[in-house]
Amino acid sequence: MARPPANVAPGQIREQIIVAALHLFTQRGYFNTSVPDMARTAQVSVGSIYHHFKDKEDVARALYLSLMEGMQSELAHIAANHATAAGRCRAVIAMLFELTESSREAMDFMLYAKHREFLPGERPVCSSQPFETMRDFVQQGMDRGEIRRMDVMVASASLFGGALRLITARLDGVLAEPLPDQLELVWECAWRSIAA
Amino acid sequence: MARPPANVAPGQIREQIIVAALHLFTQRGYFNTSVPDMARTAQVSVGSIYHHFKDKEDVARALYLSLMEGMQSELAHIAANHATAAGRCRAVIAMLFELTESSREAMDFMLYAKHREFLPGERPVCSSQPFETMRDFVQQGMDRGEIRRMDVMVASASLFGGALRLITARLDGVLAEPLPDQLELVWECAWRSIAA
DNA sequence: ATATTATGAACGAACGATCATTCGAAACTA
DNA sequence: TAGTTTCGAATGATCGTTCGTTCATAATAT
Incomplete structure (x- = not known):
């Protein structure tokens, strides 16, 4: 079992994604926010979002x-x-x-x-x-x-x-x-x- | 000049579309409602919706x-x-x-x-x-x-x-x-x- | 009165764009 | 090296919108 990289705190990527989602969801709304939008704002890749969350809805649920x-x-x-x-x-x-x-x-x-x-x-x-x-x-x-x-x-x-x-x-x-x-x-x- | 058919009141189609939109928008939300959904519920064609309204947003605005x-x-x-x-x-x-x-x-x-x-x-x-x-x-x-x-x-x-x-x-x-x-x-x- | 033409409402298959999601490879850690 | 995380191009599905066509009716011509 490999640990997460040491130069980033554990759970930090998840947090970046959630913070970006909160920002975009409140600014434009859930349905006007695409997953690539979230990736760009969180400064991570689309694939990384799907590694940490089941799907787009799962991000919103975790945030909520x-x-x-x-x-x-x-x-x-x-x-x-x-x-x-x-x-x-x-x-x-x-x-x-x-x-x-x-x-x-x-x-x-x-x-x-x-x-x-x-x-x-x-x-x-x-x-x-x-x-x-x-x-x-x-x-x-x-x-x-x-x-x-x-x-x-x-x-x-x-x-x-x-x-x-x-x-x-x-x-x-x-x-x-x-x-x-x-x-x-x-x-x-x-x-x-x-x-x- | 051709008038609308006499067996339907003028503006009735518009009204059907708006009523269907209200029903679907409150039930599933605007973004979970497709234009074909609206056409089916209003019992009109997709093209007819675009004849009476500029676009999907225009239906919501007229309703509002x-x-x-x-x-x-x-x-x-x-x-x-x-x-x-x-x-x-x-x-x-x-x-x-x-x-x-x-x-x-x-x-x-x-x-x-x-x-x-x-x-x-x-x-x-x-x-x-x-x-x-x-x-x-x-x-x-x-x-x-x-x-x-x-x-x-x-x-x-x-x-x-x-x-x-x-x-x-x-x-x-x-x-x-x-x-x-x-x-x-x-x-x-x-x-x-x-x-x- | 009858035939012809003009008009625009209604239709729905087809189009192009966008979206959520996947996946194989690369990068990195231990 | 083995396992995990990251990446982003590719995929398939869905959506809003368009457009060529049909058709009922009104207007006009005969």
Whole structure:
């Protein structure tokens, strides 16, 4: 068994390909991106992409799962550091706002891409693990009496809907100022809508 | 001058093609739909599609503009029948909820499709005319003292974000009950978030 | 009224371009 | 040397689009 070359870190080529894919997928979309495009941007050969991934779809899936995993670990970190639903949900919105500014493409691909069209079999975003965790936060807030009793889906949509909508506006270039500047205002509105 | 055959209404073929396109685009997506697919579903020939439309993109654009026009006229109707911002915005959410149930595919294509990927040159949804009209309703509500003074974009996102998020949940099949059943609850949350 | 011509809607096989994928050879590592 | 990684030209399939043709009807001529 030969090891990967020593002058490149293991997994580095995979990472280059995934980063290039993220860039192209968010810029032009999955279907407007050819595999040779990905090879050129990642500065590797077409054959190398097929050595590391089963096919084009497999690249998109690896990218998607990796981003979802990162998001889920952020949520776990928030759950560990905040006890109340208010604290947790506010931290979630703050995290989403900061991620939108610091990793614009990642947020675009996670929240805005139509995965069903190129990743058949994956569940829709709003029934993915991160979104379920966010609903858990809301449910626990209702159990603790912080949040008015109501349908959990409606409560979650009300609490996070405004922030998520602002994020898509920002990604579309309709919003000029950085999102974190609006955090206080957005959170006040969001919490008012469902607070007990 | 030859007229179209009398046994088919004028513009009926165009309509068949657009309806088929809406069905296929929402079901499989624009790029997973071939022109022969559209011809088969619309029960016309490929050549006929190219007789009525410049190209595949032109079909999508005609569909998009037609749906946007319908939405805009709904908003005009609401503006004419309601004086207050609260009345208007509540009517908007009610209308969106009803449209989601009665014209699921139309709502899916209008709100959920990534038009930028196949309709270059069209403005993003959230800066389209209907969305601007909705922001106007909010702005006027602030001028009238119904809504707290704040950034209009944030206020609009807070007011409509929850409803729009619930609509995508419904379109993704995550929500079981018809949306209009939740109207009262959703509106109460939405209005609380920004009411003066 | 009847025959003839003109018009453009509808058709679908065929074309050229592009795409995802393969594969045999070269390059490199251990 | 043996095993792995990289390469990119070649392949086969698919897609959007074109275009020569057919045909029903309207307009015109007889």
